[in-house]
Amino acid sequence: PAPRRIRLRLLVALLVLALVLAGAGIALSLASRSGGAGAPAASSPDPGPTSSVDMAERVAGLEKRFAAGFPQHSIVLTGSSTIGRWTTSKEDLRPLETYNIGIGGTTVADHLAWLDRMVVPFDPRAVIVYVGANDISGEEGSRTGAQTAGAVVEYLQRVEEVAPDAELFYVEIAETPARASVGAEVRAANTAVSAYAETDDRVTFVPTADALVTSDGSVDPSLFVDDGLHFDEAGYARFSEAVRAVVLPALE
Numbered sequence: 001p002a003p004r005r006i007r008l009r010l011l012v013a014l015l016v017l018a019l020v021l022a023g024a025g026i027a028l029s030l031a032s033r034s035g036g037a038g039a040p041a042a043s044s045p046d047p048g049p050t051s052s053v054d055m056a057e058r059v060a061g062l063e064k065r066f067a068a069g070f071p072q073h074s075i076v077l078t079g080s081s082t083i084g085r086w087t088t089s090k091e092d093l094r095p096l097e098t099y100n101i102g103i104g105g106t107t108v109a110d111h112l113a114w115l116d117r118m119v120v121p122f123d124p125r126a127v128i129v130y131v132g133a134n135d136i137s138g139e140e141g142s143r144t145g146a147q148t149a150g151a152v153v154e155y156l157q158r159v160e161e162v163a164p165d166a167e168l169f170y171v172e173i174a175e176t177p178a179r180a181s182v183g184a185e186v187r188a189a190n191t192a193v194s195a196y197a198e199t200d201d202r203v204t205f206v207p208t209a210d211a212l213v214t215s216d217g218s219v220d221p222s223l224f225v226d227d228g229l230h231f232d233e234a235g236y237a238r239f240s241e242a243v244r245a246v247v248l249p250a251l252e
Helices: 002-024 055-065 108-113 145-162 177-197 233-251
Strands: 075-079 098-100 126-130 167-171 203-206
Touching (some): 126 233, 145 167, 145 177, 167 233, 177 203
Parallel strands (some): 075 098
C-alpha cells in the first residue's frame, strides 16, 4: 500500500542521514554555500565540498551549446568524468535519444549547486546520474561512503522536485585501481544508495561492478587508461553494456 511505501521511504532516508552524521561526526549546519558566480544556493545540510572545476565557465559552455534551445522532454546523462568522457554514449544508448552533459572532476555539491541550469532546462523525461566518485577520492578531504550516499540521496530528491516527470537512474560508483584504498567506502556508498532506490519508485539503481571485475572478483586494471582512474575503450564497452541492460528496457 502507498502509505507503507511512503513510511519505508522516509525511514530509509532517515537512516541514510543518520549514517552521514555518524560518519562526519558533526551536527547539521544550514549554512549556505555558493558554487561560483550565478550559482543558485543549495539547501543541503552537508552537501560536501565543491571541486576546483570552474562551474560557471562550464555551465556557460553548456548554455552556448544549446543556444538554439534545450531539447525538451529529453534523456539527460549528467555527472563527473565517467559521464563526460563517455564520448560514445549517444551511439551506445540508441535507439534512445540522449544528451551528455557530464563534467569531469565534479562532486555532488557541484551538481546540486548548478542543477537548475544544468538539468532543469531540458525538462527531462529521464536523468541518468553518475555522481559521488570524486567525493570519495582518497585524498585530503575525501568523504566517507555514508556521507557521500547522503549527498547523493539529497541530489536525487532535488532532481525529483525540479523535474517532476523524470525517471531517475543512478549508476553506481565504479571502483578503480587508482582509488583502491577507498574501495570499502565506495561499496558502502553504493549499498546505501541502492537501499534508498528500493524505497523510491522513481529511482532505479544501475549496477555495473560485475562488468568491471576479473574472474576472481577484483577490479580489472585492463579496463582503465594509464591513470588507473578513467575507463579505456574496453572499459566503456563493459560499462555501457551494463547501463544499457537496465536503462533501455525501462525507457524504450
